[in-house]
Amino acid sequence: xxxxxxxxxxxxxxxxxxxxxxxxxxxxxxxxxxxxxxxxxxxxxxxxxxxxxxxxxxxxxxxxxxxxxxxxxxxxxxxxxxxxxxxxxxxxxxxxxxxxxxxx
Numbered sequence: 001x002x003x004x005x006x007x008x009x010x011x012x013x014x015x016x017x018x019x020x021x022x023x024x025x026x027x028x029x030x031x032x033x034x035x036x037x038x039x040x041x042x043x044x045x046x047x048x049x050x051x052x053x054x055x056x057x058x059x060x061x062x063x064x065x066x067x068x069x070x071x072x073x074x075x076x077x078x079x080x081x082x083x084x085x086x087x088x089x090x091x092x093x094x095x096x097x098x099x100x101x102x103x104x
Contacts, residue, residue: 020044029057029067029096032089036060038100039083047087053099054083070096075104 022044029038030049039051059074060066066073077100 022049023095026095027053027097027099028093030085030093031091032085033091034089037083037085038096039078040099042082049085049087049090051083051085052081053101054078055100057100067094067096070098070100072100072104075100075102077101077103 022041024041027040036057037054038057039054042052043050055075055077057072058076061073
Protein backbone atom coordinates (compact mmCIF):
# COMPACT_ATOMS: atom_id res chain seq x y z
CA UNK A 1 0.00 0.00 0.00
CA UNK A 2 1.30 3.43 -0.92
CA UNK A 3 0.61 6.46 1.32
CA UNK A 4 0.42 10.02 0.12
CA UNK A 5 1.62 12.92 2.25
CA UNK A 6 -2.02 13.79 3.04
CA UNK A 7 -2.68 10.18 4.11
CA UNK A 8 0.29 10.36 6.46
CA UNK A 9 -0.84 13.69 7.92
CA UNK A 10 -4.31 12.29 8.56
CA UNK A 11 -2.88 9.20 10.26
CA UNK A 12 -0.71 11.42 12.46
CA UNK A 13 -3.60 13.74 13.33
CA UNK A 14 -2.16 16.72 11.45
CA UNK A 15 -5.22 17.60 9.41
CA UNK A 16 -5.31 20.88 7.55
CA UNK A 17 -6.61 23.98 9.36
CA UNK A 18 -9.55 24.17 6.95
CA UNK A 19 -11.04 21.07 8.60
CA UNK A 20 -11.01 22.64 12.06
CA UNK A 21 -14.44 23.09 13.66
CA UNK A 22 -13.29 26.37 15.29
CA UNK A 23 -14.34 29.61 13.57
CA UNK A 24 -12.09 32.62 14.10
CA UNK A 25 -14.26 35.61 15.04
CA UNK A 26 -17.10 33.49 16.42
CA UNK A 27 -18.24 33.89 20.02
CA UNK A 28 -18.08 30.73 22.10
CA UNK A 29 -19.13 29.39 25.46
CA UNK A 30 -16.38 26.92 26.35
CA UNK A 31 -16.74 24.44 29.20
CA UNK A 32 -13.46 23.22 30.62
CA UNK A 33 -12.75 20.71 33.38
CA UNK A 34 -12.83 23.48 35.99
CA UNK A 35 -14.82 26.44 34.64
CA UNK A 36 -16.86 28.03 31.86
CA UNK A 37 -15.47 30.85 29.72
CA UNK A 38 -17.06 32.91 26.98
CA UNK A 39 -15.41 35.12 24.41
CA UNK A 40 -14.61 35.88 20.79
CA UNK A 41 -12.16 33.37 19.33
CA UNK A 42 -9.17 35.20 17.83
CA UNK A 43 -6.63 32.38 17.45
CA UNK A 44 -6.29 28.61 17.59
CA UNK A 45 -2.91 27.01 18.20
CA UNK A 46 -1.95 23.39 18.63
CA UNK A 47 -2.50 23.58 22.40
CA UNK A 48 -4.49 26.77 23.08
CA UNK A 49 -7.60 28.74 22.18
CA UNK A 50 -7.20 32.52 22.43
CA UNK A 51 -10.23 34.64 23.36
CA UNK A 52 -10.93 38.37 23.54
CA UNK A 53 -13.90 40.07 25.22
CA UNK A 54 -13.81 37.10 27.59
CA UNK A 55 -15.64 36.33 30.80
CA UNK A 56 -15.72 33.59 33.39
CA UNK A 57 -19.26 32.33 33.84
CA UNK A 58 -19.46 31.39 37.51
CA UNK A 59 -23.10 30.23 37.34
CA UNK A 60 -25.21 29.54 34.28
CA UNK A 61 -28.52 28.79 35.96
CA UNK A 62 -30.50 26.28 33.88
CA UNK A 63 -27.89 25.49 31.24
CA UNK A 64 -30.10 24.76 28.20
CA UNK A 65 -32.38 27.73 28.88
CA UNK A 66 -29.45 30.06 29.44
CA UNK A 67 -27.82 29.05 26.15
CA UNK A 68 -30.94 30.35 24.41
CA UNK A 69 -31.51 33.50 26.48
CA UNK A 70 -27.86 34.28 27.38
CA UNK A 71 -29.20 35.46 30.76
CA UNK A 72 -26.38 34.01 32.89
CA UNK A 73 -26.79 34.02 36.67
CA UNK A 74 -23.22 35.13 37.46
CA UNK A 75 -20.68 36.74 35.11
CA UNK A 76 -17.11 37.84 35.93
CA UNK A 77 -15.50 39.59 32.94
CA UNK A 78 -11.77 39.23 32.40
CA UNK A 79 -9.82 42.49 32.02
CA UNK A 80 -9.53 43.73 28.43
CA UNK A 81 -7.02 41.75 26.43
CA UNK A 82 -6.50 38.15 25.50
CA UNK A 83 -7.35 35.07 27.52
CA UNK A 84 -5.63 31.78 26.72
CA UNK A 85 -7.50 28.52 27.30
CA UNK A 86 -5.65 25.21 27.20
CA UNK A 87 -7.28 22.94 24.62
CA UNK A 88 -6.50 19.89 26.73
CA UNK A 89 -8.97 21.14 29.36
CA UNK A 90 -11.87 21.71 26.94
CA UNK A 91 -14.90 19.48 27.45
CA UNK A 92 -17.21 21.08 24.92
CA UNK A 93 -17.98 24.39 23.26
CA UNK A 94 -20.96 26.02 21.63
CA UNK A 95 -21.30 29.19 19.58
CA UNK A 96 -23.35 31.91 21.24
CA UNK A 97 -24.59 35.19 19.81
CA UNK A 98 -23.04 37.76 22.16
CA UNK A 99 -20.06 38.25 24.44
CA UNK A 100 -20.70 38.53 28.17
CA UNK A 101 -18.97 41.65 29.47
CA UNK A 102 -21.35 42.95 32.17
CA UNK A 103 -20.48 41.90 35.71
CA UNK A 104 -23.37 40.10 37.31
